[in-house]
């Protein structure tokens with residue numbers, strides 16, 4: 001229990017811990033008020049059933065002296081008003097505490113999910129190579145909700161009900177210790193027995209809930225993002241079946257847990273009724289007359305009326321916490337432990353004056369035995385255009401990711417004008433780089449918003465957007481063919497763009513921040529030859545104004561590059577201009593001859609350039 005509390009507190013910052021303390025104080029006040037409310041019934045019922053007791057009992061005698069009533073009835077009326085007032089106050093505090101608890105819970109939903117997203121996006125690039133991205137989304141959107149809505153809420157309820165329960169039992173002990181001990185032992189014992197009996201089942205159900213929740217999110221995401229392949233291959237049924245399994249297990253786990261959590265209520269209602277009967281008989285025997293027995297039985301009945309739902313709620317809360325306990329460990333792992341693997345804060349570095357590149361770089365992907373890159377040395381002169389070529393899997397993309405400062409070399413490093421960059425400088429270096437991937441990711445936003453990626457309408461510069469579009473040679477299309485020009489919505493719900501148009505938009509996006517270095521990672525490989533040529537023309541226009549780094553499968557597209565680096569099996573085996581390599585490098589020569597025989601060629605498609 002203490003570990004759970006410690007782990008939960010580790011997720012909160014100082015202000016949140018203070019807020020939780022305030023919630024605790026309010027909960028304690030409500031519990032105390034509730035017990036005072038219950039206790040106040042005793043003198044009231046005593047006066048109703050046996051007015052003589054006013055002058056015999058100390059509390060009643062004191063109250064009589066304090067209130068100085070004219071007769072018994074007005075004393076009874078005043079007592080009634082006090083009890084009534086206490087009940088109103090208790091309920092008022094209950095409402096306030098409800099608001100404070102709900103506010104605390106849902107603001108934690110906000111802060112924890114935001115912090116989790118923050119934690120994820122600050123991880124090193126290697127982190128994203130190993131984790132399933134739909135699992136990360138599930139954690140942010142669903143697991144945090146389960147944690148606050150079920151685990152945390154249940155924890156606070158358990159505390160609130162537990163405190164009130166302990167105080168009520170304390171009151172009953174003060175009235176009649178033997179009876180209180182018997183009743184608490186029977187009722188509490190029943191709950192404890194059931195709680196222990198269902199432990200293993202609930203832990204198992206909780207595990208099923210977590211794993212099936214992640215799986216159903218993953219299958220839904222995969223179906224939506226691979227819709228084209230799914231349709232063409234006719235995989236509707238197969239995907240549906242994949243989703244159905246975890247979805248069914250998730251729902252059944254929820255249903256079974258809900259039933260387990262509510263089951264003791266049925267026992268306890270029967271038990272509660274039996275207990276009141278027993279108390280009545282016991283008190284009748286003890287007190288002799290019904291009028292003497294009524295006050296105690298009344299308090300017990302009222303206390304039971306308050307206590308039994310609390311016991312049930314405590315059981316329910318305990319069950320919920322157990323069922324969703326895995327969300328706590330998952331969140332702690334990602335929120336607290338991932339802090340250590342965050343990227344360092346960027347440190348600004350100036351753009352290279354002469355050159356940048358890799359020095360003696362060896363790189364191992366995590367958990368891969370063999371290094372992917374072995375002792376690579378690359379120097380790229382500023383404003384030159386270079387290409388990385390080589391068979392598939394030879395290490396071109398890995399090299400580019402190292403050049404972009406995304407991956408951290410296992411040994412060796414990124415060099416800028418001859419100086420080795422530190423980890424923080426490597427992050428700062430990225431601001432000089434623009435990147436155009438093979439698949440351009442379009443957000444559900446306007447053309448302008450997609451070019452000024454990440455900036456909102458009041459931040460972006462239309463002048464820079466238009467300039468970037470012009471260099472990428474897509475300005476005419478945007479202005480003349482799109483219904484609302486730069487403000488036309490593209491992406492999921494917007495205008496569809498051809499492959500070539502998407503790539504140009506990607507180039508415009510990369511150009512928007514006016515980086516000194518532009519990297520094209522197979523940016524034209526998915527296009528037909530005509531479109532590819534047109535895009536390559538646009539890229540070549542940039543030669544001499546930007547440093548260009550191009551990965552291309554079709555060698556013809558990089559013929560004009562100043563230097564071509566040839567990779568094979570993770571090693572840089574040669575470099576030089578097209579003609580030099582053609583006469584000196586066997587591997588390059590055979591690649592060129594394969595290329596010209598059409599192996600790397602694709603049929604002409606009808607995409608718009």
Ligand SMILES: Nc1ncnc2c1ncn2[C@@H]1O[C@H](COP(=O)(O)OP(=O)(O)OP(=O)(O)O)[C@@H](O)[C@H]1O
Pocket residue numbers: 129365366368372390391392393394395396397398399
């Ligand atoms: N995330 C990863 N985890 C482990 N190994 C990886 C990962 N990404 C790439 N590799 C391995 O590293 C090697 C080089 O891959 P890389 O993508 O750099 O090659 P490439 O030359 O760009 O290939 P292609 O032309 O097919 O894109 C390959 O053997 C690949 O299997």
